[in-house]
Amino acid sequence: MKKFLALLLSLAMLFAMAACGDSGSNTQEPTGNNQGSTDDGGEETGNKTIKVGMICIGDENDQGYTYNFIRGVDATTEHLAQRGIDVEWVFKYNILEDSSCEEANIELAEEGCQIIINNSFGFEPYMLKVAPDYPEITFIACTNQASAVDDLENTHNAFANIYEGRYLAGVAAGMKMQEMIDSGEITADQAKIGYVGAFSFAEVISGFTAYYLGAKSVCPSVSMEVQFVGSWSDATEEGNAASALADRGCIMISQHSDNTTPATTAQSKGVFHTGYNNDMISVAPEASIIGTRIDWSVYFDYAIETIVNGEPLDQDWCHGMDAGAVVMTPLNEDIAAAGTAEKLAEVEEAIRSGELQVFDTSTFTVDGQEVTSCLAIDTDGDFVADSEEAVFDGAFHESYFQSAPYFTLQIDGIEWLNDAY
Amino acid sequence: MNPETKTPLVRLAKREAMEPWKAWCIRIGSILLALVLGGLLIAALGKNPLAAYGTILDGSLGRASALRQTAKIAIPLLGTALAIAPCFKMRFWNIGAEGQITAGAIAASYFALFWVDKVPSALLLVIMGLSGALAGGLWALIPAFFKARWNTNETLFTLMMNYIIIGVVRWLQGGPWEGRPGSQIIPQFDSAACLPKVFGVHCGWIIVLILVVFIYIYMRYTKHGYEIAVIGDSVNTARYAGMNVGRVIMRTMFLSGAISGLVGFIVASGADNTLHDGVAAGVGFTAITVAWLAQLNPFAMIAISGMLAILSKGADTLHTRMDVPASISDIITGMLLFCMLGCEFFINYRLIFRGGKSSPEAPDGKEAVKHA
Numbered sequence: 097m098k099k100f101l102a103l104l105l106s107l108a109m110l111f112a113m114a115a116c117g118d119s120g121s122n123t124q125e126p127t128g129n130n131q132g133s134t135d136d137g138g139e140e141t142g143n144k145t146i147k148v149g150m151i152c153i154g155d156e157n158d159q160g161y162t163y164n165f166i167r168g169v170d171a172t173t174e175h176l177a178q179r180g181i182d183v184e185w186v187f188k189y190n191i192l193e194d195s196s197c198e199e200a201n202i203e204l205a206e207e208g209c210q211i212i213i214n215n216s217f218g219f220e221p222y223m224l225k226v227a228p229d230y231p232e233i234t235f236i237a238c239t240n241q242a243s244a245v246d247d248l249e250n251t252h253n254a255f256a257n258i259y260e261g262r263y264l265a266g267v268a269a270g271m272k273m274q275e276m277i278d279s280g281e282i283t284a285d286q287a288k289i290g291y292v293g294a295f296s297f298a299e300v301i302s303g304f305t306a307y308y309l310g311a312k313s314v315c316p317s318v319s320m321e322v323q324f325v326g327s328w329s330d331a332t333e334e335g336n337a338a339s340a341l342a343d344r345g346c347i348m349i350s351q352h353s354d355n356t357t358p359a360t361t362a363q364s365k366g367v368f369h370t371g372y373n374n375d376m377i378s379v380a381p382e383a384s385i386i387g388t389r390i391d392w393s394v395y396f397d398y399a400i401e402t403i404v405n406g407e408p409l410d411q412d413w414c415h416g417m418d419a420g421a422v423v424m425t426p427l428n429e430d431i432a433a434a435g436t437a438e439k440l441a442e443v444e445e446a447i448r449s450g451e452l453q454v455f456d457t458s459t460f461t462v463d464g465q466e467v468t469s470c471l472a473i474d475t476d477g478d479f480v481a482d483s484e485e486a487v488f489d490g491a492f493h494e495s496y497f498q499s500a501p502y503f504t505l506q507i508d509g510i511e512w513l514n515d516a517y
Numbered sequence: 518m519n520p521e522t523k524t525p526l527v528r529l530a531k532r533e534a535m536e537p538w539k540a541w542c543i544r545i546g547s548i549l550l551a552l553v554l555g556g557l558l559i560a561a562l563g564k565n566p567l568a569a570y571g572t573i574l575d576g577s578l579g580r581a582s583a584l585r586q587t588a589k590i591a592i593p594l595l596g597t598a599l600a601i602a603p604c605f606k607m608r609f610w611n612i613g614a615e616g617q618i619t620a621g622a623i624a625a626s627y628f629a630l631f632w633v634d635k636v637p638s639a640l641l642l643v644i645m646g647l648s649g650a651l652a653g654g655l656w657a658l659i660p661a662f663f664k665a666r667w668n669t670n671e672t673l674f675t676l677m678m679n680y681i682i683i684g685v686v687r688w689l690q691g692g693p694w695e696g697r698p699g700s701q702i703i704p705q706f707d708s709a710a711c712l713p714k715v716f717g718v719h720c721g722w723i724i725v726l727i728l729v730v731f732i733y734i735y736m737r738y739t740k741h742g743y744e745i746a747v748i749g750d751s752v753n754t755a756r757y758a759g760m761n762v763g764r765v766i767m768r769t770m771f772l773s774g775a776i777s778g779l780v781g782f783i784v785a786s787g788a789d790n791t792l793h794d795g796v797a798a799g800v801g802f803t804a805i806t807v808a809w810l811a812q813l814n815p816f817a818m819i820a821i822s823g824m825l826a827i828l829s830k831g832a833d834t835l836h837t838r839m840d841v842p843a844s845i846s847d848i849i850t851g852m853l854l855f856c857m858l859g860c861e862f863f864i865n866y867r868l869i870f871r872g873g874k875s876s877p878e879a880p881d882g883k884e885a886v887k888h889a
Contacts, residue, residue, distance in 0.1 A: 186837055187840075188836065188837065189836075189842075189843070190843065192795060192798075193702070193793065194789050194793055194795055194796075194798065195589070195784075195788040195789045196798075199586050199589075199830075199833065200833075202582055202586060203576075203586075203833055203834065203837055204837065206580060206582055206583070207837055207838065217700065217702075218700075218702055221702075221705045221790075221791070225790075295691075295699040295700070295701060296698065296699045297697075297698070297699025297700055297701075298697075298698070298699060300699065301699075326691070477704075479696055479697045479698060504698065
């Protein structure tokens, strides 16, 4: 019995010691905790402070989608500090697209965030359950589209015209293939692109169509095959799809999926590649020519500054190269075709000025016919577009009526290998 | 033969029943030990452990909104622990609750999506609940039938059934029930198909609390409960007593699956308001821990599932406020469960060291306690 008591006592002591031992570091904590409550006190330094919550589907380790958001966050913090705004970011990483996303939104709202940004398409329905309870907080769902119809003042959407960057990447790819044709390395009909897509989702379709049109503008004989992998992020399947496409004779691989495996697979198969979200030259120096990504800091700068200044924020924000929201990653000069950089600068300028329309209806056909009419927006919730004519002035106007892409036409020259997804 | 050389270094012996107060001291001690270990881990990350534990409590219980979130996490855990309790009592290792929850959610979602215009809300919810229970029960009946008929291994069978039904949801998500083309997302249910809220939390909590009482009575005071207990102790005794073992197995599994299916309905209709492949979210497995820790006592399950929910929600706040990675909280939860389950072992068994003075007849098991 004595031994038993001794054991209990020693356990209690151990616990007490552990508790005391830690009190030394206690002093650091309160400063960290108080930051939230001294938001208003920021005036003393002349800087305004704002607390912004960021809900991410992944974390920086994905080196793709979420990593690209975090780059935007870091840049915005820097930009706004120069303009006298201190941004305190609160992150929620690896959140699923289910009710845990609702919890993350509540959590951030309760922690005093004035703006809450949801970075994945599937987060929006859960964000919308929380937004009505916190009318003073600004909720932003990136890449989604409900703010126009949800009757809430405090919900917002944002996206960038990433198809412009895709088009440019396609130009770089097309120039490479045309150079190979001109040098006799391949025949004209061997200029085939393999595209690894996540799902047959408007954002993906719009992206690979723009890419194809970019390539076709400089390499008229190009064709394209698309393999859907059925996941936004599945490194193995993306690699398998790239491998299968290379085996089918594709000499250029591109992707709308989160991992770098299509790039590394392209390199091991001896074909070329253009990337997305991130510069992939470091992982595939002999294959990756260029990539494109959204620079989210452009939107974050705008949104946060607008809220800090108490001005109204656009419900639906979408910009592209005109605002620098879509950027190209560095060009791999070692493997790119001669003159690529100059050509890209020229095309970029044409897009920026509006002189060049990516989805110019004279450059593509659907079932052999030029497209003269296509509706853009679904207003009654049945997921079939029923309003707003997207085709006018000789082009399909993508992301014109809302930021989220709505181009879903299957144009001639692009073969969908599987449409199960 | 020299007994000294033949004795292994450590032997285990079943312990005589320990006085309850002593057993509780050991249990509390094990929790404290887990907290100290977890504190060391937090300290190793350069954070203050006391502040971290304070944050966990404050984040999970400190505010009404936090309390509601915590309750929302506890509901499916408790419901599913109740569901698997009868199976485990029978020593039928149903680790397919995950799939049974999903099956229930699918059936409930069907009615939520396609019957919403046909019947009034209250009736729709009843139909959803019943169909969920039926689907979960039928999904559980398949392995039970094979067990009863051909004595197949229920552990593997129920586990494999999970992956099949989750695959079915993936197909529905990308195929017939998909909302926006290519999105892989089933649209949110109409509000008529969502469980109403009581005190800010969907009323699933009332359903599971009723289930607690039901399972308690069922297991303790009914003939069915008695049959389950007898089969759990000895199948042969049950046969000798004239019980139809196969029938009891199937009946119990149906009940277990039905409750899991009901949980699936609660999660889909109350929490997510839609169906997706992660609808069960690992609850089917965590609930096994809840059931074991509670020693299959329905009322103890309320406390255990509450504790896990506090840890889970608190860890969320820890992540937000102190920038502690969310996975650290999983480690702390793991330590806690490990210590708590481990201490039950030392309550039931004691270690005897070679050369030690103690004999199996040691008066009050002092030696063994020392190593607890």
